[in-house]
Amino acid sequence: MTVADYDFYKHALAGQRLPAAFVDLDALDANLADLRARAAHLPIRLVTKSVRCVAILRRVLASGAPFRGLMCYSPAEAAWLASLGFDDLLVAYPSVEPEDLRAVAAQVRAGWRITLMVDSAAQVRRIAAVASERGVVQPLAIDLDMSSDFPGLHFGVLRSPVDGPDAAVALAAEIARHPSLRLDGLMGYESQIAGLMDEVPGQGAKNAVIRLLKRRSIPEINERRRATVAALAAAGHALRFVNGGGTGSFESTREDSSVTELAAGSGLYVPTLFDHYRAFRGRPAAGFAVAVTRSPAPGIVTCAGGGYPASGPGGADRMPRPWLPAGCALVATEGAGEVQTPVRVPAGVALEPGDPLLFRHAKAGELCERFNELLLIEGGAVVDKVATYRGDGKCFF
Structure with a gap:
């Protein structure tokens, strides 16, 4: 695959209106190949929250096995899709x-x-009332908590109260x-494994602690999921699917x-929040370009x-990161601004008004909430422009 440096993207984006979001299809396809290899024998359900573009969803599913089905983040979104x-x-x-x-x-x-997700009897009753009113049998899945509790530390997210076999059988x-x-399925998402980097440069001690916690968590949560599936089967509940894992946890979820x-x-x-995992190395395939307008110093x-922060706990890691030219950095006292963003450039880099400066977002699909379209780059040229969810007039939250 061609090395996608600054000149590569500057040439590809020449003549395009900025700011612009883009997806490099060559890098995307390489990432899909990596996911296939890492999944081994298991199908992969594509997570729409991290894509938010119908054309990209279609492209990935059309690529064939092991990609099968979608994981949506909103019932309204699922109905629309x-x-x-x-x-x-x-x-x-x-x-x-x-x-x-x-x-x-x-x-x-x-x-x-x-299939709709539930983790409480109150949710079940409300969904049942609507399904009965509309004359349908609504499939449901149970969300199993996959966090680990260590002394003084909750390792994971505060998600589902269904914490094991007994609670799952009662809800079933x-x-x-x-x-x-x-009852259609069970989902057990181990966010502390799948979504937490463990090889961040300059954070050796923290990386070691995170890897230790992951090693302790993985066998315990895998056994919890297995035991819950077995308990549901023993109680007479046949599941069509058991979903687990995320990009960062294929190896342990398998x-x-x-x-x-x-x-x-x-x-x-x-x-950027998926840059530093010991288990895999992906290629940046999406970003956005903003135009240089002036040089104040x-x-x-x-x-x-450029001011497109990601959700989650506020911090520098949620800010978009200057990407190309290499060596650029945000100004700490200003960060990324809604209407303007100052950027430090390294010695030897000369940028003129009108030149693009490329950024990467901290999270995947959230960038699409800021742009109506994605420029699709292939072979060093823009080959198509496709609508994001926002460009389709959709905002589900």
Whole structure:
């Protein structure tokens, strides 16, 4: 694959209106090949939250095995994608918004497979009421907590209260009490393994602690997932799928024999929060370019726009990062601004007004909330322009 340096992208983006977001299809395809190899024998459910572009979703699914089905972040999103012809949609986050549940029920009635996520009896009852009202049998999946508790430390996210076999079997029994519902699957997402970098340069001690915690967490959570699947089977609940993992945890999730499919999304674009994992190395495949507008001081250029922070705990790691030319950096006292962003440039780099300066986002799909379209680059040239969710007029949160 051609080395994508600054001149490569400057040439590719020549004549394009800036700011502009882009996806390098050659890098994307290389990342897909890596995910295939890492998944081994397991199918991969594509995570829409990390993509947010219908054309990219279609491209990945059309590439064939092992990519199969979508993991959505909103029932309204899943209903919309079903209306566009996508099938086998798993909504990864619980929702009780009546309008969205009715939209899903309408697509289920039309024959599309959409599975909603639950982790409480209250959610189950609300979904059952809508499904009964609309005359459908709504498939559900149970969200199993996959965090680990160590002395003085909760290693993972505060997600589901379903913390093991007993809670899962009790919730499955509640689902079975409603003729308008059907238990379809189980999801156990180990965020502390899949979404936490463990080989960050300059953080040797922290990396070592994180790797230690991961080594202690992995066997415990894999056994919890296996035991929960076994308990559900013993109680008479047949699951169509058991979903686990994410881009950063394929290797350890594959060790759990109860898992029937993996999930990945960030591994396509590879944002900065996925740069430093010991288990794999991805290629940056998505970014955005802003135009240099002025130079307020020696070694500093100012760009138009650029203030696109990522969600999560506030910190420097959530800021977009200057990428190309190499060696550029944000000014700590200003960061990335909504209408202008000052950037320090290294000695020997000369940028003139109108030149592009390339950034990478901290998270994958969130960048698409800032742009109506993605420029698709292949072979060093823009070959297409495709709509993001925002460009399609969709905002689900």
